[in-house]
Amino acid sequence: MDTFHAALMKHLPAILVAYVRVVADPRGHVRPDVRREMLPGLWALCDTLTAGGRVQSRGREGEALGEAFGLGDGPGSEAERDVWADMWSGWAAKRYTGQG
Numbered sequence: 001m002d003t004f005h006a007a008l009m010k011h012l013p014a015i016l017v018a019y020v021r022v023v024a025d026p027r028g029h030v031r032p033d034v035r036r037e038m039l040p041g042l043w044a045l046c047d048t049l050t051a052g053g054r055v056q057s058r059g060r061e062g063e064a065l066g067e068a069f070g071l072g073d074g075p076g077s078e079a080e081r082d083v084w085a086d087m088w089s090g091w092a093a094k095r096y097t098g099q100g
Contacts, residue, residue, distance in 0.1 A: 005048070012045050017069045017080075020087065024079035039090060046091040 019042065023030050072081050
């Protein structure tokens with residue numbers, strides 16, 4: 001792994017949690033078409049996190065990974081968990097169909 005990827009790796013969970021918070025926030029609005037356009041990039045981050053078995057995505061799809069970075073803390077916690085689970089479920093489905 002090169003220096004760039006090693007440096008970025010430690011920030012990937014926080015980046016994913018930040019995305020989830022923006023999408024789950026009822027005061028904000030991320031249009032569905034924008035979310036769809038972002039999916040390939042998000043899934044690439046998920047691929048990087050799980051490559052070589054570094055992170056397990058079992059259970060409520062990667063939930064433990066997000067909890068260490070504050071996923072589900074505070075108001076809107078259930079919405080955050082739902083968006084997180086949807087993101088990982090979409091990633092898993094893409095992996096098994098070879099799309100993405």
